[in-house]
Amino acid sequence: MAAIETYLNEHSEAFLKELFELLRIPSISADPDCANDMATAARWVADKLAAIGMKSEVIPTKGHPIVYGESPKVDGAPTVLVYGHYDVQPVDPLDQWVSPPFDPEVRQGRIYARGATDDKGQMLTHLLSAQAWLQTEGRLPVNLKYLIEGEEEVGSEALSAYVAENTEKLACDCIVVSDSGQFGPGQPAITYGLRGITCCEIVVQGPNRDLHSGSFGGSITNPALALARILSGLIGDDGKVQVPGFYDDVVPLTDLERKQMAELPFDETQYMGQVGVPDTWGEAGFTALERRWARPTFEINGLTSGYQGTGGKTIIPARASAKISFRLVPNQSPETINEGIRAMVEKLALPGVKVEVRGMHGAPGLLVPLDSPYVAAASKALEHAFGRAPVMTREGGSIPVVATLHKQLAADTLLLGWGQDDDNAHSPNERFLVEDFYRGIRASARLWEEIAQI
Numbered sequence: 421m422a423a424i425e426t427y428l429n430e431h432s433e434a435f436l437k438e439l440f441e442l443l444r445i446p447s448i449s450a451d452p453d454c455a456n457d458m459a460t461a462a463r464w465v466a467d468k469l470a471a472i473g474m475k476s477e478v479i480p481t482k483g484h485p486i487v488y489g490e491s492p493k494v495d496g497a498p499t500v501l502v503y504g505h506y507d508v509q510p511v512d513p514l515d516q517w518v519s520p521p522f523d524p525e526v527r528q529g530r531i532y533a534r535g536a537t538d539d540k541g542q543m544l545t546h547l548l549s550a551q552a553w554l555q556t557e558g559r560l561p562v563n564l565k566y567l568i569e570g571e572e573e574v575g576s577e578a579l580s581a582y583v584a585e586n587t588e589k590l591a592c593d594c595i596v597v598s599d600s601g602q603f604g605p606g607q608p609a610i611t612y613g614l615r616g617i618t619c620c621e622i623v624v625q626g627p628n629r630d631l632h633s634g635s636f637g638g639s640i641t642n643p644a645l646a647l648a649r650i651l652s653g654l655i656g657d658d659g660k661v662q663v664p665g666f667y668d669d670v671v672p673l674t675d676l677e678r679k680q681m682a683e684l685p686f687d688e689t690q691y692m693g694q695v696g697v698p699d700t701w702g703e704a705g706f707t708a709l710e711r712r713w714a715r716p717t718f719e720i721n722g723l724t725s726g727y728q729g730t731g732g733k734t735i736i737p738a739r740a741s742a743k744i745s746f747r748l749v750p751n752q753s754p755e756t757i758n759e760g761i762r763a764m765v766e767k768l769a770l771p772g773v774k775v776e777v778r779g780m781h782g783a784p785g786l787l788v789p790l791d792s793p794y795v796a797a798a799s800k801a802l803e804h805a806f807g808r809a810p811v812m813t814r815e816g817g818s819i820p821v822v823a824t825l826h827k828q829l830a831a832d833t834l835l836l837g838w839g840q841d842d843d844n845a846h847s848p849n850e851r852f853l854v855e856d857f858y859r860g861i862r863a864s865a866r867l868w869e870e871i872a873q874i
């Protein structure tokens with residue numbers, strides 16, 4: 421693999437330039453105004469696959485297009501399916517970005533742009549590693565299939581259906597996903613668990629217009645108050661979600677897992693400092709890592725009602741709404757949980773307003789076994805690229821389609837994240853260490869070789 425290493429070193433600047441091209445495309449899947457940019461980003465990925473010698477296609481869907489690629493056939497070699505996403509999260513609050521989100525730049529060894537780590541930068545590592553193989557060796561040691569979507573950040577609805585209908589086309593021995601993080605800088609990780617999720621919006625409609633709070637106050641239900649009641653009723657003082665039956669299917673952490681998590685070098689004070697909070701909070705009886713990785717939660721993602729301008733305005737707002745999400749853990753069914761949430765919201769609603777639950781969608785969590793030859797191969801590849809053996813972690817985030825891929829394709833799943841906790845995914849000033857980008861490419865190039873040798 422010496423020629424490949426040389427190629428990677430010699431092309432590091434070119435790789436960065438290409439990532440910048442992709443980062444310049446504002447592919448925000450949640451924003452209908454970005455529909456053209458979504459198509460442009462999909463085309464960019466498909467063209468890149470074709471340029472390195474893959475068969476590639478852009479597959480239209482009801483939502484945003486899916487990109488599929490396939491490397492030249494190597495008879496007798498294992499097949500690896502690489503999953504990633506080219507869509508990104510919205511960028512607001514825009515005024516908090518030091519440089520514009522779609523005008524990437526490197527500052528102090530970090531690439532700043534929306535999508536740098538989540539997931540354009542991470543996803544691209546697996547294309548560039550294949551390029552290095554094909555350009556130097558003229559072949560790949562494995563068969564690669566690429567499945568790159570544009571709806572990960574909005575629930576992967578189209579892709580989930582596509583996977584179910586195309587299991588033969590997507591058949592593989594192993595699935596590789598780089599859309600998560602390392603345990604810390606220079607400490608690579610293999611992730612064996614992801615949380616699931618269910619999201620929705622609660623809309624509370626009160627009077628037919630904003631009203632004078634003096635003239636009308638006290639006689640009708642305030643929608644903002646009704647919403648606040650619902651939201652606070654969903655979670656107890658002990659951090660437990662109050663939806664009946666919510667914990668019924670939660671698989672408890674084993675003593676061994678708790679011990680292993682406790683042994684990881686996680687510094688809670690440093691964690692608090694990193695995000696700028698005076699304390700941690702969550703479900704009683706669990707450590708911060710356990711709460712983040714292995715326990716379900718309730719979060720408010722956005723909250724709107726009433727007057728937001730300068731000064732005060734004495735009104736009863738006509739309407740209040742909240743975007744909320746629940747992180748789920750493996751074995752909790754989003755469908756069952758959704759029914760419980762609907763019933764609970766209804767029960768918590770004050771009289772005198774109309775309460776609606778809108779746009780509910782969810783995906784289950786995932787736990788994958790660690791005693792597989794693919795995990796051993798990945799460990800070697802990571803150790804080669806990062807100079808350190810990986811630790812085994814779970815992650816609190818969700819990658820909605822991965823459980824579907826894992827189940828439908830019945831293949832081992834490797835979650836190999838190159839990002840960092842403080843990469844600002846979903847936040848202003850998203851970033852990705854240049855070094856992590858390069859180490860990711862190197863690990864990926866080595867992974868193909870290690871898998872071929874299983």
Ligand code: BES
Pocket residue numbers: 538539572573574575599600601617815816817818819820
């Ligand atoms: N890359 C993340 C998932 C992730 C985050 C994995 C942190 C590990 C650690 C992914 O792009 C993501 O953010 N997914 C969304 C899905 C949701 C919108 C349905 C998430 O988790 O919020």
Ligand code: ZN
Pocket residue numbers: 509538573845846
């Ligand atoms: Zn994300």
